[in-house]
Amino acid sequence: MQPELIRRYAIAVPRYTSYPTAPHFHAGVNGETYADWLASEDGETGLSLYLHIPFCDRLCWYCGCHTKQTKRYEPVAGYMDALLAEIELVARHLPKRRKVGSIHFGGGSPTILSIPDLMRIRDALDRNFDVEEVAKISVEIDPGFVDREKLEGWRAFGVTRASVGVQDFDPKVQAAINRPQSFEQTHRIVSLLRELEIGGINLDVVYGLPHQTRSSLEKTLTMALSMQPERFAIFGYAHVPWMKKHQTLIDEKALAGVEERFAMQQLISDMVTAEGYLAVGIDHFAKPGDSLAVALDAGEVKRNFQGYTTDSAPSLIGLGASAIGKVQAGYAQNIVATGEYMRAVSEGRLPIGKGIELTVTDRVVGSAIEQLMCSYGFSIRDLRREYGAAADVLLADAARLQQQDQDGFISFDGDRFEVKEAGRVFVRTIAAGFDQYFGRNAARHSVAV
Structure with missing residues (x-):
């Protein structure tokens, strides 16, 4: 390569x-x-x-x-x-x-x-x-x-x-x-x-x-x-x-x-x-x-x-301190600092430091990204059966990514979005194209290989 x-x-x-x-x-x-x-x-x-x-x-x-x-x-x-x-x-x-x-x-x-x-x-x-x-x-x-x-x-x-x-x-x-x-x-x-x-x-x-x-x-x-x-x-x-x-x-x-x-x-x-x-x-x-x-x-x-x-x-x-859980409503992370976590529990408080409540868009995009990370593709039609019209949020991004793809890594037929074998090593980068939050704040990440 x-x-x-x-x-x-x-x-x-x-x-x-x-x-x-x-x-x-x-x-x-x-x-x-x-x-x-x-x-x-x-x-x-x-x-x-x-x-x-x-x-x-x-x-x-x-x-x-x-x-x-x-x-x-x-x-x-x-x-x-x-x-x-x-x-x-x-x-x-x-x-x-x-x-x-x-x-x-x-x-x-x-x-x-x-x-x-x-x-x-x-x-x-x-x-x-x-x-x-x-x-x-x-x-x-x-x-x-x-x-x-x-x-x-x-x-x-x-x-x-x-x-x-x-x-x-x-x-x-x-x-x-x-x-x-x-x-x-x-x-x-x-x-x-x-x-x-x-x-x-x-x-x-x-x-x-x-x-x-x-x-x-x-x-x-x-x-x-x-x-x-x-x-x-x-x-x-x-x-x-x-x-x-x-x-x-x-x-x-x-x-x-x-x-x-x-x-x-x-x-x-x-x-x-x-x-x-x-x-x-x-x-x-x-x-x-x-x-x-x-x-x-x-x-x-x-x-x-x-x-x-x-x-x-x-x-x-x-x-435990810093532990992240996902329940049906959203993600919740316990207080990271061990002492503060222990103090909250001793006071009878659930020791949550931060989290995020899931919107229907989060659920749709999250499902699509998980499928990309696990099996390199997803069907908008299948997601629409589960989430209704909210799944259409993926259409524009899928079409944009296909149009920008100059390396032959992606296929998209209007329903099935697929990362081809040659591009699978870069699936994290491709998945980021659907991430509605990526680039919104100063969050820093490790490189994708």
């Missing part, structure tokens, strides 16, 4: 894990708003839960998550009290007891939790919700700070899937991001997970890191592939030091340019698919037979703040 073409499409755009995207959330949505939203929820549908644990044993300099390093457990123990209280608080605002089919623990490093505290969370969830026996329960793991005892505790909790952070195995890259982690450490944890019958294993790999080269990335992928995980999540490093001050510790001169990032992305796709994995959207890969691959074949893949998922629940409740 021509360098000029790569540079033209590799602009800074959202990742579209939500629509509208988080920079457009506002403080007009608060705890009182959220209380009304919860009270109006359809009590007959299932829920998903996301629990955010904003603590790590170490601070990786590349990280874009809301987290903080702690060497003591006391801050985690204090936070636990607030998290348990929020679970009770949210449940009281729902009109009836709800079934839960999916639970995801993110962070931070959720495995920093002690086993007794983990069991306290399970007890609180069981008291307030009907967690299904076949619920999908996943956790993010830093292999450097977990052992058999911790993993046995998570198995007792009911975990069915684990996402293991790899990032890169090259020592020079690891030193540049403050993430020392050997292949042997990682392999040991993956083996333990399998031994404990936590079979749904995902490995996270990041490209575009400082001092990373195609050669070093190829070695990392070869080692990662040898562990034969069920899934890979392969992310381009998002260098956003204006949002994450610790990223200023990364030497920007050691970062690859967009053309090299594009080459790394293509290398990853070629290597992983050559091993039989199926590409799911822009950055996930799954073995045939894995639930994500099955959903891909059925056209049922979804996208949310955890990436690509099989979770189709209409509402996801975010719990």
